[in-house]
Amino acid sequence: MTFRILVADDHPLMRAALRQAVSDSLPGATTIQASRFSEVETALHDIPDVDAVLLDLHMPGMNGLIGLVLLRSEFPALPVIVVSAMEDAATVQRCMQYGASGFVPKSAPVNRLGEAIQAVIDGAVWVPPVDAADGSTDDRDVAARVAGLTPQQLRVLAGIAEGKLNKQIAYEMGVVETTVKAHVTVILRRLGVVSRTQAAIVAARLALSSPTDPAPDADPVATDAGCDLSRAAV
Structure with a gap:
């Protein structure tokens, strides 16, 4: 083969x-x-x-x-x-x-x-x-929450992790800013956080040295x- x-x-x-x-x-x-x-x-x-x-x-x-x-x-x-x-x-x-x-x-x-x-x-x-x-229960919970995001939502999360504004993320993804805002709303809910800053903190946990x-x-x-x-x- x-x-x-x-x-x-x-x-x-x-x-x-x-x-x-x-x-x-x-x-x-x-x-x-x-x-x-x-x-x-x-x-x-x-x-x-x-x-x-x-x-x-x-x-x-x-x-x-x-x-x-x-x-x-x-x-x-x-x-x-x-x-x-x-x-x-x-x-x-x-x-x-x-x-x-x-x-x-x-x-x-x-x-x-x-x-x-x-x-x-x-x-x-x-x-x-x-x-x-073994890893902590919290680690497994974050992995499960992130895995539930769609590809587009993951791209938005990556942009948030890099400190980019919604309009910057929208430009790079080729979509309108309102679409990014809608994705951010869903991301916050699925990650169990209430702000972009908290979402960025979660995203930072996925970074590696x-x-x-x-x-x-x-x-x-x-x-x-x-x-x-x-x-x-x-």
Whole structure:
């Protein structure tokens, strides 16, 4: 079977490493590249039958976990595998709570990525062995509330998180300001808050600390197991 995998990361070296890892693990697979979240959405709308997305959490336009939730809302049947340098138990758990089908640390060997892709395409969930982190009931409640928002409402929430005015959000979305105001009203109700400021605070909880950028001379390095993702970028 030939797979079609969307590789989404803003670092060219990391994309190259991921493409090589896909090629080594899944011979004959086709890869599509994206360097920002808007390119991910465009590719998924324009290219049929994408089997899985390898998603970096920190590319431009992601707005933390909001981007992940938006993808799950727009393409509910599409497996999304987060590939991240942040591999602590809390980050893994939050990604799974917000809809990821799998999580692969960038420190993982190439065969681990192949295992994850195959597993999620087969309908399973794939996570690395990490210490348990149960998370609070409040965390789960926020995840459930955010997951109930529509794609357009999630875009508005992302704008609120960035401190944008309704007219700015409306311009970027190509809608009238009254439409944004209507979305804001629904967002406040579904999040259980009464102001944009409170909504922004909730949205801020979906943000993630950005990992250290790779050194300018960083380079993917082949190992006995294939391309070690951790050597390409973080």
